[in-house]
Amino acid sequence: MAASQVETREVQLADDLITVRLHIPPGGREKRPAIISMLSDHKVFLERGIVVATYRVNWEFLKPPLPPPVNAADAVVGKWVLASPSKALLGQRYFQTLTITANDVIPRIATYLGTVPEVDRDRLAVVGASSNGFIALQAATHRPRLRAALVLAACGDYHAFLQYSQLGMQGEPLELDPAYDRWLQEQEPFRHPGRLPPTALLMANRRGDPIIPVECADATVRAAAAAYRHARLADRFDYRLIEGSEHGLGPAELEAMMKWIDRWLLDAHDPAR
Numbered sequence: 001m002a003a004s005q006v007e008t009r010e011v012q013l014a015d016d017l018i019t020v021r022l023h024i025p026p027g028g029r030e031k032r033p034a035i036i037s038m039l040s041d042h043k044v045f046l047e048r049g050i051v052v053a054t055y056r057v058n059w060e061f062l063k064p065p066l067p068p069p070v071n072a073a074d075a076v077v078g079k080w081v082l083a084s085p086s087k088a089l090l091g092q093r094y095f096q097t098l099t100i101t102a103n104d105v106i107p108r109i110a111t112y113l114g115t116v117p118e119v120d121r122d123r124l125a126v127v128g129a130s131s132n133g134f135i136a137l138q139a140a141t142h143r144p145r146l147r148a149a150l151v152l153a154a155c156g157d158y159h160a161f162l163q164y165s166q167l168g169m170q171g172e173p174l175e176l177d178p179a180y181d182r183w184l185q186e187q188e189p190f191r192h193p194g195r196l197p198p199t200a201l202l203m204a205n206r207r208g209d210p211i212i213p214v215e216c217a218d219a220t221v222r223a224a225a226a227a228y229r230h231a232r233l234a235d236r237f238d239y240r241l242i243e244g245s246e247h248g249l250g251p252a253e254l255e256a257m258m259k260w261i262d263r264w265l266l267d268a269h270d271p272a273r
Contacts (some may be wrong), residue, residue, distance in 0.1 A: 006025055006046055007022075008215075010022075011024045011112070014043065015061065015110055017061045017062060017105075018105055020054070020064040020109055022052070025050070025051070027118070029117075031117075031118060032050060032120060033119075033120055033122070033124070033125065033136075033147075033266065034050065034052070034113050034116070034124050034125070035051070035052055035265070036054075036110070036124070036126040037053070037054065037126075038128055038129075039249075042054075044238060048266060049266075050266075051118060053113060055109055057100070059064070066093060067093060069083075069093060070084055070093070071259050078090050078168055080167055082167040083168065087174075087176075088177040089177060089180060090174070091233075091258055095184060095187065098134050099138065101135075101140065102134070102142065103137040104140055106136075106142075107142055109185050110126075122147065123147050125146060126140070126146055126147075127240075127261075128151065128152065128154065130247065131154075133153055134151075134154045136151050137220075140199045141192050141195040141196060143195060143199075147264055148201070148261065148265060149196075149199050149272075150257050151201065151203045151204070152204075152249060152257065153211075153247060153249065154187030154188075155212055155217040156190040156220035157188060157217070157218070157219040157220050158184050159184065160218075160273060162174055164216060165211055165212065165216065166211060170250070175262065182211065183217060190219045190223045196232045197227060198233055199236070200236040201228075202240070202257065203217065203224070203238070203239045204240040204241075204252075204257070205241055205242065206242050206245070207241055208245030210247065212247060214241070225239070
């Protein structure tokens with residue numbers, strides 16, 4: 001599809017806190033599914049006639065503001081996004097930004113998409129990998145009218161992520177501040193699996209991923225599978241454990257993602273959803 005055929009619009013939401021850019025493929029007046037995606041390649045979605053919404057959070061407008069990030073040189077524990085001033089606060093700022101994005105930003109974008117004339121409000125999805133995968137999964141627990149969620153190289157057990165990831169404690173015990181620990185438990189999707197159905201959820205992880213170890217996904221998968229069975233919607237949850245020892249996306253993840261999108265956004269349209 002030529003870039004000139006795709007219409008692009010940009011809007012500001014929540015007093016300029018959120019910048020949303022819509023990429024609308026040609027299709028006349030027909031309402032189309034839409035996907036909130038921060039993946040680098042949108043072509044595969046646009047070619048299927050799916051509206052793509054990308055976004056940016058303008059953190060300078062957040063009130064109250066987040067504490068500044070910790071410089072790697074000043075970090076006592078953790079690496080990269082988990083770099084923290086103490087073991088007690090490992091990953092706190094990281095999960096603060098994820099939580100704001102998942103609990104507030106994604107639902108606002110979903111609400112906005114429901115007002116776009118070209119978008120079918122009953123066929124909305126969110127896809128994310130790595131940090132954006134965490135966001136996609138947590139957003140799904142807040143029911144922002146999502147028909148599907150695709151979570152790649154991420155998990156919903158934040159404690160296991162902090163403990164086992166090479167960016168965190170690398171298998172050593174956690175020593176979190178009690179108040180932070182309680183707050184983190186409130187946010188963890190695997191502790192609230194009943195909020196996930198009826199959203200059609202796909203998760204995909206790599207067995208040897210050092211950033212998102214498989215231990216981080218285990219509890220999430222067990223809890224989600226049980227919740228979907230309980231809701232009698234077992235077909236709306238799928239988990240793909242893929243061989244590999246690197247963090248990222250590859251052909252297997254992308255194939256699973258597109259099959260899930262074809263099934264739940266394109267092949268099946270349930271107006272009652």
